[in-house]
Each structure stands twice: as C-alpha cells, then as structure tokens.
Amino acid sequence: MRRFKLAEQVIEETAPDLQLALADAYRKRIRPLCLCKEGGLSMYIAQVGEQYIVKRMPMSGGGHDPACPSYEPPDELSGLGVLMGSAIQVDPESGMSALKVAFSLTKIGKRAAPSVGAVASDTIAGDGKKLSLRSVLHYLWHQAELTAWTSRWAGKRHWWNIRWHLIEAASQMMVKGGPLSEVLFVPEPFRTTDKTAIEQRRTAALVPALPPKGGPRKLMILVGEVKDFAPTRSGHRLIVKHMPDFPLLLDESLYSRLKGRFENELALWDADEATHLMAIATFGLTPAGLAVIDDVALMVVAENWVPYDSAYEKRLVDTLARLPDRSVKGLRYNLSPDTPTASAMLQRQSQPIALYVVPPSADNAYKEALEELISSRPEIGAWIWRTSEGEMPPLPFR
Known part of the structure; x- marks a missing residue:
C-alpha cells in the first residue's frame, strides 16, 4: 500500500480523505513524496476534472521500490537508454523533458516531405542524437504510463482517459524551444449531441496550424487512432477516429513510403480486429482550411x-493482460529489431x-548482445522466449 508525505502529513492512498488532502496540496503547490523508500521520492499532483492523481516525476521510476506502482524498468533495457541525456534531457527540479527531434515543425514553400516516420534513426541501432517522429509517440505513450497494465484495469481504459494522459504527459515536455502541449x-x-461544440473547440485548437501571410508555415502534431x-x-x-468529418490529406508519394516503412504495423492491424492503429503526424492547414500531412x-x-x-509480442501482451501483476511494456524508440x-x-x-522475446531471425551477435544485456542487471530476473x-x-x- 503506497503512502505519501504531503508537507508534514503522511497519508495512505486508500485513505477516505486522500482527495481532500491532495486538493489542498495541489492548491499550495506542495510536491508529494512517495514513501516506498526511505527518505521518499518526489512526485507531482495532476488534476483530472475534480479528481487529483499522484504521478511520478519523469524518469524517476527506476528509483522506486519494485513493489511500488510507480516503479518502472531501467532505461537501458529498452530503447530509451541510448536517448537519455542526448535526445531527451530531463530537468530534475521541474521534471520537464527537452526533446531533440529529427523532424521539422515548420515548412517553407512546397519542399518535399522527409522520409516517412523521420530519418534513418528509425532503423539505425544506437542513434541517440535525435528522436524520430515514432520515437516521440513512444515517449509520450511511456510517460503517459500507457505501457503499464494490470488485469484490474480491464474495461477501464477508454479514449477519453488515453487522451487525458497523453495531454498531461505532453505538458511535461518541450520541443523546438516551446511546450509540446501547444503544438x-x-x-x-x-x-x-456535442458535434457543434467539438468542432468549435477543434477550430480554436488548430489556429497555430493556419498559414501565415508570410514566412514559414507552422506545423502541429496529431496523435490519433x-x-x-x-x-x-x-x-x-x-x-482519424473521433474526427470523421476532418480528413488529413497525404500525397501519393508520402502514402507509398508510408506503406513501405510501416508494412509490419499495417499487417498486424489487419490481422487482429481488436488492435488499434495509432498515428502520429505533423500537419498544417491550407488557406482553404484543409489539413495536409507533412510526415507520419x-x-x-x-x-x-x-x-x-x-x-x-502480441501473444505476450495478451497473456500479461490477464495477470493481476503489474507489467510494463518496453519500447524500441530508435532501435532496430536487430538490437x-x-x-x-x-x-x-x-x-x-x-x-x-527472441525473434526467429536472431543470429549469434544478437544472442551475445542479449546475454550481455541480461548480465548487466543481475538484480532483475530474466524470462526468455526463443x-x-x-x-x-x-x-x-x-
């Protein structure tokens, strides 16, 4: 059972007055401490409607006790390890993550769109200099804690809370010198029943993507199903689901590259009706109000x-979904399948x-690298599916 320290007050997460205590701490900007370890670890409070949630600071999950719900795997066991300190720089005081990205958020004239999904860093192992577009989606998903699961959550994860967690995660990130949440x-x-109001809110939210009278055009980032x-x-x-009346246009060249680069993802989507296909795209608006994708x-x-x-991995994810134990899915970010x-x-x-999960294509170099990875963290057990x-x-x- 988690306990939090709020100033001089210690309270359990099941306490009936927890919400009142969190609301008071939120107003006073008191940073909670998770007491899973001696001395406590800094957390922050997020507000969801009228409810208050205690969330871990970015990149602090490895410091929590393994039994704590805020614990997360060491960065080096996923593709996140090579990005920390280079493509992703976290301010330990504020918890803000500054992201260096390999794609543009401005467009001059009618220049050709870059390779789908970003640059070669999508396929070159160990390139930690910049985040590809897909890697930004991975980081958002990770920081929104959507990679975590326990069977107790079955039936409780819907698009409205997916959306809230993504927006909350983005509020803790900077890209191109500005808040990610703004783009x-x-x-x-x-x-x-709320169609007109939704359209009005969308129009207001997309103002930054409108073309200026002169100079480069600004692009925004879409995340949707x-x-x-x-x-x-x-x-x-x-x-995009939830935007049936607002299509985003791709030229034929970009769509052809999309099919080639993400052939695997499209095939997995086709193979299972319960699977969701997520897209992240940079886009702008034309003077006529049409949305045009620049990269995806x-x-x-x-x-x-x-x-x-x-x-x-789908077999593994489905098996973990039935367990009461908390599991956290690892993501590759910029790493290739050969790593x-x-x-x-x-x-x-x-x-x-x-x-x-060792793929059928694994060679001796892969197996040696796997043994080295496992031996680098002896305090963590290992289960292997060859x-x-x-x-x-x-x-x-x-």
Whole structure:
C-alpha cells in the first residue's frame, strides 16, 4: 500500500480523505513524496476534472521500490537508454523533458516531405542524437504510463482517459524551444449531441496550424487512432477516429513510403480486429482550411492500448493482460529489431522480471548482445522466449 508525505502529513492512498488532502496540496503547490523508500521520492499532483492523481516525476521510476506502482524498468533495457541525456534531457527540479527531434515543425514553400516516420534513426541501432517522429509517440505513450497494465484495469481504459494522459504527459515536455502541449492535437471523443461544440473547440485548437501571410508555415502534431486510409483523386486521406468529418490529406508519394516503412504495423492491424492503429503526424492547414500531412508514423497497440511490434509480442501482451501483476511494456524508440531489448517487465514484489522475446531471425551477435544485456542487471530476473524453438514458455509463477 503506497503512502505519501504531503508537507508534514503522511497519508495512505486508500485513505477516505486522500482527495481532500491532495486538493489542498495541489492548491499550495506542495510536491508529494512517495514513501516506498526511505527518505521518499518526489512526485507531482495532476488534476483530472475534480479528481487529483499522484504521478511520478519523469524518469524517476527506476528509483522506486519494485513493489511500488510507480516503479518502472531501467532505461537501458529498452530503447530509451541510448536517448537519455542526448535526445531527451530531463530537468530534475521541474521534471520537464527537452526533446531533440529529427523532424521539422515548420515548412517553407512546397519542399518535399522527409522520409516517412523521420530519418534513418528509425532503423539505425544506437542513434541517440535525435528522436524520430515514432520515437516521440513512444515517449509520450511511456510517460503517459500507457505501457503499464494490470488485469484490474480491464474495461477501464477508454479514449477519453488515453487522451487525458497523453495531454498531461505532453505538458511535461518541450520541443523546438516551446511546450509540446501547444503544438499537440489529440482529438476528443466524438459525440453526435456535442458535434457543434467539438468542432468549435477543434477550430480554436488548430489556429497555430493556419498559414501565415508570410514566412514559414507552422506545423502541429496529431496523435490519433486510424480509422481508414481512403483514396482520393490525387493521393489518400487519413480518417482519424473521433474526427470523421476532418480528413488529413497525404500525397501519393508520402502514402507509398508510408506503406513501405510501416508494412509490419499495417499487417498486424489487419490481422487482429481488436488492435488499434495509432498515428502520429505533423500537419498544417491550407488557406482553404484543409489539413495536409507533412510526415507520419504508425504504432500498433492491443485491445488494452499496450503497444506491440510482432505477433509474438502480441501473444505476450495478451497473456500479461490477464495477470493481476503489474507489467510494463518496453519500447524500441530508435532501435532496430536487430538490437535486443526487454519486451516487457513483470513487476513482482520479490524481484522484477524482464521478459525477452527472441525473434526467429536472431543470429549469434544478437544472442551475445542479449546475454550481455541480461548480465548487466543481475538484480532483475530474466524470462526468455526463443520463438524459433517453439511455443511461448509459461510465465514465472509468484
């Protein structure tokens, strides 16, 4: 059971007066301490409607006790490790993350769009200099704690709280010298009865994407669930769920590169009706009010919104979804499939266990790198599924 220290008050997270105490601390800007370890670890309070939630500071998860819900796997077990301190720089006092990105948020004239999903850093292992567009989506998903899951949450994760957590995570990030939240657009849940008000709020939110009278055009970042890619006379349009009346246009060249670069994600989406296909795109508005995509990347997530990269990982994610234990999905960011990472972390009180899924294509270099990765964190247990050898082995018992 978690306990928090608010100034001189110590309170349990199940206390009936917790919300009153958090509301008071929020108004007074008191930073809570999680008492899972001696001395406590700094947290912050977020407001969701009339409810207050205690959240961990960015990149502090590894410092929490493994039994604490705020614990997260070490960065070096995922693609996050090579990015910290270079592409991602975190201010320990404010918790703000400054992101160095490999894509543009301005556009001059009609220059050609970059390679879909960003630059070669999407496929070059260990390139930690800048974040690709997909890596920004991975970081948002991670910081929004959407990679975490326990079976107790079944049926409780919906688009409205996905959206809130993404926007909250973005409020703790800076990109191109400004707040990410100012250029990020995440569509709100669509309701026919509120259609006019939703359209008015969307129009106001997209003002930064309007073309200026002169100079470079500013781009915004969309994060939304793909409903369809529909052909047009000269290209395709992306239809995003919750925005059925607001298509985003892609020229034929960009759409062709999209199909090639994210062939795996599109196939995984087609293979499972419960899977969601997430898109992150930079876009601007034309003088006529049409949204035009400049760059785009895709990510597949399971029914519970936890990401996966292969049919093997989907099997693992589905199995973890049925467990009461908390699990955290690892993400690759800029790393290629040839670089071993922990697919997930199973959070057990006695010892956290890293779960590794070895692809059928793994060669000796991959296997040696995996052994080195496991031996680098001896305090963390290891479970390995060598997919070329057969069915997924049972997960470790409690």
